[in-house]
Amino acid sequence: MIETWAFGEGALPVTADEAVHELGRRIADGHLESWLTSSTGRCLAVTTNTDRAMVMLLDGEAGSGEHVVAPGAEGVSDGFILENGQNDEYPDTDTVTLGEALRIVQHVLAHGGPPPDTVWNADH
Template sequence: MVMLLANEGDPGEHAVDPGAEGRSDGFRLSNGQDDAYPDEDTVPPAEALRIVRHLLSTGTPPADAARTVDR
């Protein structure tokens, strides 16, 4: 999951894969919370790295990366 937050407490926005179906097996956060997301709310690792590289080099997400704004 790739999330972009403006500041602490911001619901932010996240990258999505609109064609994905199903649900992930989930994962455990460091505070012990178990999280799982619909696969459409995550992106494949190569796409996640592409988005993060673009964010780091330009300060904005790539224009062609699908995302949902949760604000």
């Protein structure tokens, strides 16, 4: 079975390129948190402050997963506004640039997993 991805339950599946385009549109409209769900139950979350992004790949909505990290990045960034209005801040080591985040999303959707040149941290 080929895994498909959509922005939320019941939404039409999107291609990798369509997902990246839609993420860009959502971010431009001020929606800084987006979730994609796959036909296998996995979830891909992107939360951004428009400069950096937290990218999480989860086994399911309540399942374990991992997030991409940027070893060696220094500092802390805020402005990660969640859908519930919460304003989060993250160490830059736990986020990547927005461009890198979009590249990762495109690769996960197109190939079923993260790009081999990315580093991930398991979340428990």
